[in-house]
Amino acid sequence: MSTQPGAEPRPRPAGTPRIVGIVWGLLILNTLGSAGAKTIVPLPRSLIQMVTMGALVAAFALALAVNLRLRIRASAYVFLLTLLLVPSVISSANLESGFGAVFRCTRLALFVGTLWLLSRWWDGGLTFVRHHIRMYFAVLGSVAAGLAISPGAALPELYGGRLVGALWPLTPPQIGQYAAVIIGLTVLLVLGRRTDRTSAAVIIVPSLVLLALTHTRTATLGLIIGLTLAIGSLILTSAAARRFFTWAVLCATVAAVGFASALQAWFLRGQSQENFANLTGRAKVWNALLAAPRTTGEKVFGMGLGDKSFGGLPIDNSWLAVFQEQGLIGVALVAAIIIVLGGVALLRPPSLQRACAIFLISYCAIASYTEAGLGDASPYLLHLALAASLLAAPAAAAPLATLEVPDRHIPRWARRSEVT
Numbered sequence: 335m336s337t338q339p340g341a342e343p344r345p346r347p348a349g350t351p352r353i354v355g356i357v358w359g360l361l362i363l364n365t366l367g368s369a370g371a372k373t374i375v376p377l378p379r380s381l382i383q384m385v386t387m388g389a390l391v392a393a394f395a396l397a398l399a400v401n402l403r404l405r406i407r408a409s410a411y412v413f414l415l416t417l418l419l420v421p422s423v424i425s426s427a428n429l430e431s432g433f434g435a436v437f438r439c440t441r442l443a444l445f446v447g448t449l450w451l452l453s454r455w456w457d458g459g460l461t462f463v464r465h466h467i468r469m470y471f472a473v474l475g476s477v478a479a480g481l482a483i484s485p486g487a488a489l490p491e492l493y494g495g496r497l498v499g500a501l502w503p504l505t506p507p508q509i510g511q512y513a514a515v516i517i518g519l520t521v522l523l524v525l526g527r528r529t530d531r532t533s534a535a536v537i538i539v540p541s542l543v544l545l546a547l548t549h550t551r552t553a554t555l556g557l558i559i560g561l562t563l564a565i566g567s568l569i570l571t572s573a574a575a576r577r578f579f580t581w582a583v584l585c586a587t588v589a590a591v592g593f594a595s596a597l598q599a600w601f602l603r604g605q606s607q608e609n610f611a612n613l614t615g616r617a618k619v620w621n622a623l624l625a626a627p628r629t630t631g632e633k634v635f636g637m638g639l640g641d642k643s644f645g646g647l648p649i650d651n652s653w654l655a656v657f658q659e660q661g662l663i664g665v666a667l668v669a670a671i672i673i674v675l676g677g678v679a680l681l682r683p684p685s686l687q688r689a690c691a692i693f694l695i696s697y698c699a700i701a702s703y704t705e706a707g708l709g710d711a712s713p714y715l716l717h718l719a720l721a722a723s724l725l726a727a728p729a730a731a732a733p734l735a736t737l738e739v740p741d742r743h744i745p746r747w748a749r750r751s752e753v754t
Contacts (some may be wrong), residue, residue: 338363342619351400353582354455360393361448365713366443366473370503371493374484377434379719383633385440411722416444416452418667418709421660435638438710439466442639445711447668449719456723458687460528466720469513471537474544476501477509481547489547497547507705508713510550513541514557515717518693522564525574552704556697564693571684601666616704619647636661642706652702656709668708672699675718678725690723720729 368382422442425743426435455461474649480500481488487500496506504564520537523529545553565582568575623644628637642649649655656664675695682688694717 355465357393357397359469360389361437362469364390370505394448401451405454421635421663423634438639454725467516498547506548510548510553514553556700560693560697564689634661644738656708687724691724694721
């Protein structure tokens, strides 16, 4: 994305290796998942899992190679994620959920370890925002390519004609989430004069089209509410935010009056009012999960990391999924993550970075009601990690903790990337 003349962009922090962007991209690849729609070329799930897990191992190895001195920045967010590993390991160690639970614990540990290594470059800048947008836009590009190659495979009847990944097995909620997040972040970059409108339109317009084709209500509501809160935090200090907010309210009013029936039909997706009120069957799974008998240990520590399902059906609620897998301790830690990030964002002075963080935090909080992922390595944890990086103190004001490693053990290319 190019920068608008006169915008005075924040330069990339001195000494930040470009390989950090590769590590972030590998983390995104790891969280794409291995279950979804049928692809044009059938991909064995074992192969997909090998690619995603290999991406995580590569991300950790590269992050360690570029940060051999193990310099990390204090982060309440990553610290709470580290604590979340405790109930995960305790509940998974009894193998009640099978060896898959141990595998998922290992994956979560590598994920958290990589975030610790990357925290060295969390300084409140927009570097990771641009990595986030570019990588998820590339993922959406693969979705658009699949739609162009085989519209039938990309809009299958199995999903009610909703857009899925035809080249990589992505579900409509996943695509909607990625589209909504990069739309929101790009809009905020435009308002903050950190990118020009042409570059932003190249990202926003196709992403809006893909979002509409997914018919994903959660992503749409998260985008609208998250942007409203984020732009609201800029209204007192940004004339562009005030103008955008005014025009957005005007357009929303016109759309609500002139296209009410069309919007209602899109929102209902052909479902009955009863099915919609039952959250497409989710409420039945939630009630059964809460009514299931549990021992005291299972209530406190959970039953081990699983595939976010109950009785063979997806849980589709982050809080209940965490309760099922990591117990009440896990629920308390996830709640602490949201509260701490939200509290820090509210205490920061108005800025573009704060607005982006507010958007990400509010989006994840809204999506947590109908989507699982806050208790395991997932895109939602990456969104919150991005918010934590935006809320971090500048490098000059936040010293790094260092575990010294002799220079002779550090490659020359890594030495050149040291922060001076």
